[in-house]
Amino acid sequence: MSEEQNIKPSVEDLRKELKRVNSKKEYRRVLRNTLIVVITVAALSVLISSFFVTGLKVTGDSMTPTLQTGEIVIAQNQSSFEPGDLMAFYYNNKVLVKRVLGSPGDWINIDENGVVSVNGVELPEDYVSDRSLEPTDIEFPYQVPENRYFVLGDHRSASIDSRSSVVGCVTKEQLIGKIFFRVYPFDVFGGM
Incomplete structure (x- = not known):
């Protein structure tokens, strides 16, 4: 060995x-x-x-002063909305955020000064940065079709929304959900 x-x-x-x-x-x-x-x-x-929830980044000026470009918000996936709720929805492969003003069957009227009435009752819209009838190509008063929602931006002169037949009323198939929480910027972090 x-x-x-x-x-x-x-x-x-x-x-x-x-x-x-x-x-x-x-x-x-x-x-x-x-x-x-x-x-x-x-x-x-x-x-x-x-x-349940979806995170979204805000782009554009149609929701100022409520939401600014670059803010990050959370949408709760749901399909029922109250007037004044912020709604996120799909439009042409983009995500838009607008304010719900009319539900199926409601009558919407916007006068020449941009004052909105729903079913004959004027809405107190203290969140609007500027009132405007334009841009519109639909005739008022307007009845919201079944299974659709009438939405407007808060910065009316800069918003393309349900006043235009291009966007029209939001269908249930387009819905993402109700915006309920702002994540960023941190100085405005919290519920909406």
């Missing part, structure tokens, strides 16, 4: 090897658990955003 075959590992060598094997097992366990947590969180995030 050669001298190399007679050398037996020392206790210290065995301890080092055992520690290395245990470390390797611990690393695999931590990696596996981390992957499980990441996949679970990702799946839950997709489910929540698909069925």
Whole structure:
């Protein structure tokens, strides 16, 4: 027998090897658990955003002063709205945010000064930055069709909304949901 075959590992060598094997097992366990947590969180995030809430970034000036370009808001996925609610919806592969003023069957009237009435009652719109009838190509008074909502921007002269047949009334198929929370900027963080 050669001298190399007679050398037996020392206790210290065995301890080092055992520690290395245990470390390797611990690393695999931590990696596996981390992957499980990441996949679970990702799946839950997709489910929540698909069925309950959606995060949106505001673009454009049609909702000033209520919402500014660059703000991030959360929409709760729902299909029933009250007058004055902020609604997010799809239009031509874009997401628009407008204020709901009329529900299915309501009669909407906007006079030459931009004052809005719903079912003969003038709306107190202290959130509007400027009142305007234009741009419009529909005739008032206007009855909101079944399964649709009449929406207007708060900055009326800069908003293309239900006053125009281009956008028209929002169908239930277009709905994302009701804007209920502002995430960013942090100085206005909170419910809406």
